[in-house]
Amino acid sequence: MNAPEPRPELRPGLGQDWTEGNQRLLVAEFARLKRALRGEAAEDAGERVERCRAELVAPAGIDRLAERFGLSVFERDLLLLAAGVEMDAEFAVLCAAAAGGAQRPWASFALALAFLPEAHWSALGPSRPLRRWHLLEPAEDAALVSARLRIDERVLHYLAGVNQLDQRLRPLLRRIGEPSAMAEAHQAALDSILAALDKLGPPLPVLQLWGGDLHGKRDMAAQLAARCGLQLHAIAAEDIPASPHEGELLASLWERETALFDSALLVECADAAPGTSVRRFVERVGGLTLVALREPTSFARNDLRFQVEKPDRRDQLRLWEQALGGAAARMGSALEAVASEFRLSAQDIQRAAAPLAREAAVLPDPTAALWQACRAMERPRLEGLAQHIEPAAGWDDLILPEAQKAILRQITVQLRHRLTVHDRWGFAAKNTRGLGISALFEGESGTGKTMAAEVLANELHLELFRIDLSAVVSKYIGETEKNLARVFDAAEDRGAILLFDEADALFGKRSEVKDSHDRYANIEVSYLLQRMEAYRGLAILTSNQKAALDSAFQRRLRFVIHFPFPDAGEREAIWRRVFPAAAPVQDLDYARLAQLHMAGGNIRNIALNAAFHAAEAAEPVGMAHLLRAAHGEAAKRERPLSGAEIRGWA
Numbered sequence: 001m002n003a004p005e006p007r008p009e010l011r012p013g014l015g016q017d018w019t020e021g022n023q024r025l026l027v028a029e030f031a032r033l034k035r036a037l038r039g040e041a042a043e044d045a046g047e048r049v050e051r052c053r054a055e056l057v058a059p060a061g062i063d064r065l066a067e068r069f070g071l072s073v074f075e076r077d078l079l080l081l082a083a084g085v086e087m088d089a090e091f092a093v094l095c096a097a098a099a100g101g102a103q104r105p106w107a108s109f110a111l112a113l114a115f116l117p118e119a120h121w122s123a124l125g126p127s128r129p130l131r132r133w134h135l136l137e138p139a140e141d142a143a144l145v146s147a148r149l150r151i152d153e154r155v156l157h158y159l160a161g162v163n164q165l166d167q168r169l170r171p172l173l174r175r176i177g178e179p180s181a182m183a184e185a186h187q188a189a190l191d192s193i194l195a196a197l198d199k200l201g202p203p204l205p206v207l208q209l210w211g212g213d214l215h216g217k218r219d220m221a222a223q224l225a226a227r228c229g230l231q232l233h234a235i236a237a238e239d240i241p242a243s244p245h246e247g248e249l250l251a252s253l254w255e256r257e258t259a260l261f262d263s264a265l266l267v268e269c270a271d272a273a274p275g276t277s278v279r280r281f282v283e284r285v286g287g288l289t290l291v292a293l294r295e296p297t298s299f300a301r302n303d304l305r306f307q308v309e310k311p312d313r314r315d316q317l318r319l320w321e322q323a324l325g326g327a328a329a330r331m332g333s334a335l336e337a338v339a340s341e342f343r344l345s346a347q348d349i350q351r352a353a354a355p356l357a358r359e360a361a362v363l364p365d366p367t368a369a370l371w372q373a374c375r376a377m378e379r380p381r382l383e384g385l386a387q388h389i390e391p392a393a394g395w396d397d398l399i400l401p402e403a404q405k406a407i408l409r410q411i412t413v414q415l416r417h418r419l420t421v422h423d424r425w426g427f428a429a430k431n432t433r434g435l436g437i438s439a440l441f442e443g444e445s446g447t448g449k450t451m452a453a454e455v456l457a458n459e460l461h462l463e464l465f466r467i468d469l470s471a472v473v474s475k476y477i478g479e480t481e482k483n484l485a486r487v488f489d490a491a492e493d494r495g496a497i498l499l500f501d502e503a504d505a506l507f508g509k510r511s512e513v514k515d516s517h518d519r520y521a522n523i524e525v526s527y528l529l530q531r532m533e534a535y536r537g538l539a540i541l542t543s544n545q546k547a548a549l550d551s552a553f554q555r556r557l558r559f560v561i562h563f564p565f566p567d568a569g570e571r572e573a574i575w576r577r578v579f580p581a582a583a584p585v586q587d588l589d590y591a592r593l594a595q596l597h598m599a600g601g602n603i604r605n606i607a608l609n610a611a612f613h614a615a616e617a618a619e620p621v622g623m624a625h626l627l628r629a630a631h632g633e634a635a636k637r638e639r640p641l642s643g644a645e646i647r648g649w650a
Contacts (some may be wrong), residue, residue, distance in 0.1 A: 018057050022161045025052035025060045030084045030091070033077065036115050037094040061159045068259040069129040074118045081107045081116070082136055082151040083159050109138065110145040133256045158260055165233075165261065166253055173233040176266065178226050179219035181319055181346050183311035186220050193224060196304055205302040206282055207290040212489065213310040215345035217292040218266065220308060225264040228288060233257075234266040242277045251284040264288035273297055310493075311346060313339045313419045319346050323353035327360030333416075334367035340418045341462060341495035342374050343536070352377055371461040374495065385472055385487050386465040389499070391454040398448060398455050399566060399573045399600065407561050408452055411439060412459050414558075415538060436535040438556060440503075442546040443563030446601025449542040452563070453499045456538070463496040481527045488531045496537060503541035532556060568594045571603070578607040584620035589648070592623075596630060596645045606633050624650045 032045035053060065059067070066076045084091040085107050092105035099111060113119045122128055124144060130136040135155050138147035154166045165173065182190075193207065207224075209217040218234065225232035241247045257263055267274075267282055271294045274282070282291055283301045296305045311319060317339040321328045328335060344352070352373040356366070363369050398405065414421075414437055422428035422435055441449035450466075457464035472483045491498050532539055533556055541557075566574060572594035579585055598606070607621075609629035614621040627649045634641045 019161050021052065021056045022060045025049065025056065026062065026083075026087075026159065028052045029062065029080050030088050033081055033084055033116075034090065034094055036117075037091075037098045037111075039115075061161055065135075065155070065158060065260070069133055069135065071129055072118065072120070072123070074112070074116055074120055075123050075128070075130055077116045078107075078109075078112050078123055078149070079130065079136055079151060079155070080159075081112060082149045083156055086151060086156055087160070106148040108146050108149060112149075113145070132252070133259075134252055135256075154256075154260075163260060166257060169250075169253060169257065172235050172239045172250075176218055176222045176232040176234050178222050179346060181322055181350055182219050182223060183216065183315040183319065183346050185311065185315055186216055186308065186346070189306050189308065190220055190223055190227070193220075193304070193306060194227060203286070203302075204288055205304050206299050207288075208293060208296050208303050208305040209290055209308050210293045210296045210305060211308040212294070213308050213345050214268075214270075214292070215347040216308045216310060217268075219346060220306075221264070221266045221290045221292070224290070225288065228264065230262050230264045230288060232264050232266055233261075234268055237267055237269040237272070237274060237278045240267070240277050240281050242275075244277075244280065247277055247281050248284070251281055255286050258285075258287035264290065266290045266292060268292045269294070310343045312423070314423045316342075316344060316349065317419065319349045320353060323350050324357050324360070327357045327366070330360050330363075330366045331370055332367060334370050336419045337416055337461075338370060338374050338495075340415070341460065341537070342377075343492045343495065344374070344377065348377050375461075375463065384468075385483055386467050386498075389450075389454065389457075389464040389466055391457040391464050393451045393454040394458055395455060397577060398451055399570050399577070400448060400452070401564065401570075404561050404563065407559055408456065411437065411456060411538070411559055415460055436533065436537065436539065437558050438532050438535070438539045438541070439559035439561065440546070440557050441540060441542045441561050441563060442544070444544050444565055444599060446599030446603075447563035447565060448600050449563050450499065450501070451600070452561075453497060453540050453542075456540075457497050460497075460538075462538075463494055464499060465491065465496050466499045466501055484528065484531060488535055492536055498535075498537065498539045500539065500541045503543050529556065565599060571596070571598075571600075574600045574603050575607075578604055579611075579621065583611060584614075586620035586622045588621070588626075589623065592648045593626065595647065596641070598630075598633070602633055602637075606630050609633070 028045070028049045028051075032049055035041070035045050053063070062076065062080060065071070065079075071079065081091075085095065085105075091107075095107055095111060096105045098115060099108070109124055112123075113121075124131060124136075124138065126132065134152055136149055136151055138144055138149055140147075142148070157164065197204065209220060211217070221234075222232045241250060254265060258265070264287060265285065267278065267289070269278065269292060273295065274291065274293065274297060279299060282289060283299055291299075317335060320331075320335050320339060324331065324335075356363075356369060356373060359369075360366050395405070398408075400408075418435075428435055441452060443449060453464055456462075467487060472480060472487065474480050474483065487498065490496075572590050575588075575590045575593045596603075596606075606626060606629045609632060610621050610625040613625040613628055617625075619625075627646060630641060630646065630649075
């Protein structure tokens with residue numbers, strides 16, 4: 001969440017009185033320096049400066065800058081002299097005259113050494129504040145003593161009372177505002193961070209916020225900065241220059257901003273580990289520095305590490321109720337359901353809830369709007385690894401024995417009431433492993449396994465993804481695990497159901513280790529076991545070869561459903577439901593059609609192909625069209641139709 005830049009005054013809230021007072025003091029300081037350049041006594045000018053300072057409600061820009069950067073009296077005057085040349089035309093004339101009439105209408109080090117009090121040669125040393133923090137720079141086309149001294153534009157504006165982020169940093173940094181709501185777990189972690197910082201004292205360590213909640217890491221960093229009296233700016237790791245020289249300049253400019261802007265920095269590394277340039281930058285900058293990472297790492301500079309994951313189900317429910325306010329009552333049990341199914345950050349919930357809270361009173365179906373808002377949230381993409389299936393089937397479309405349907409309904413019950421059982425009743429605290437729901441749908445091809453997954457997705461208002469095994473499994477060592485991690489992580493965020501079709505190809509038995517390939521293949525299977533057990537959603541495995549599955553998988557399966565080959569009565573029911581209401585049919589004998597010894601998937605293929613034959617002939621779908629389509633389906637299976645199967649069809 002990007003917050004607007006603060007008001008341009010040196011300190012927001014000081015107002016016009018401070019701005020005018022700061023300007024009067026600056027004019028008085030310039031008058032004092034002009035008298036010094038003329039060789040006149042400056043006691044009364046100094047008294048005027050003190051009177052102006054006493055009238056200010058807060059320190060002037062020059063005084064605050066001198067204190068923050070530890071400037072000596074001479075360095076302070078040197079900076080004011082360079083500022084005076086930029087802001088007051090009379091300075092140029094006085095500088096030229098003081099230089100003996102030479103054509104040098106600018107401030108130089110030689111001029112300052114000759115006319116300003118408490119002068120010292122070290123003022124322009126590279127390690128002294130003026131040059132270390134890029135407050136003042138001598139021109140490179142002349143000797144140091146005679147070179148023109150130019151005040152940095154950012155510093156010049158600061159002296160005038162205008163405090164805005166350096167133009168060179170604006171394209172790289174963005175302001176992060178305080179969150180409107182945070183998960184309780186994140187608040188607790190924030191308290192731990194503050195306690196650790198109080199205990200350690202300066203110098204501040206690097207704070208690593210690692211884990212899967214990008215928004216949560218930003219929220220915690222912004223809240224931490226606010227509790228420390230700071231603003232927060234963020235920079236993407238890829239925007240940090242690879243060149244050591246450019247990285248050093250960026251670090252210096254940022255460190256200057258920490259003093260001028262009272263700001264903390266968040267370096268966001270996304271999913272990639274920080275590279276050399278990022279490490280060098282983080283270890284170089286001072287002040288409060290936080291790094292957001294996927295996995296923790298090590299820095300040469302001392303660091304503290306805190307894990308930040310997305311809110312758990314109870315935290316999400318509380319955030320929903322808080323964001324929806326009075327509208328939460330209209331959502332009923334749907335709030336618990338979305339808290340159980342989706343893995344949303346606090347910001348996600350705030351964004352999704354805002355329109356619902358405004359419009360809940362006029363929405364015809366608030367719960368449907370709630371589900372739609374959750375599904376519409378931007379999520380990690382699964383393209384290339386999984387196929388999205390739009391669920392269209394309902395319970396009436398699923399022809400199965402009642403025992404199998406009862407197990408499917410039990411799956412929906414467990415998914416709906418996970419928050420109650422796992423969190424409120426304490427089962428999650430008792431055992432954190434195996435809380436996800438995994439099921440094996442086992443049976444011949446075409447017996448309704450994929451349709452059953454669609455029914456569950458429809459019933460639970462969830463997305464359904466079929467995993468593309470050809471894209472997930474890689475011959476390169478470690479790539480399969482990375483692909484699977486992407487699948488599981490993205491699916492958890494989306495609240496999706498994962499369908500591993502023909503799972504025996506991926507979840508097969510581990511083999512005896514004879515070479516390195518066997519070892520890595522077994523590692524893949526072991527990794528899958530761990531992710532299946534940790535996955536908080538519903539993962540469905542389908543197979544027509546249950547015996548081929550690794551026994552460890554079978555032990556971890558919550559449900560195993562056998563999809564039997566449909567008997568004659570079930571086949572007749574499938575035939576009666578296979579044609580859409582709008583499809584024209586004529587004289588269909590469903591009892592004779594049920595004689596065909598084929599599963600539901602084959603029956604759907606026959607019905608569809610027969611419809612095309614009928615459309616070509618401009619006729620309703622009849623038994624002759626179905627006979628022709630049935631022969632085509634049998635040819636695919638290389639099993640001719642028997643006379644008993646098609647007797648009486650035509």
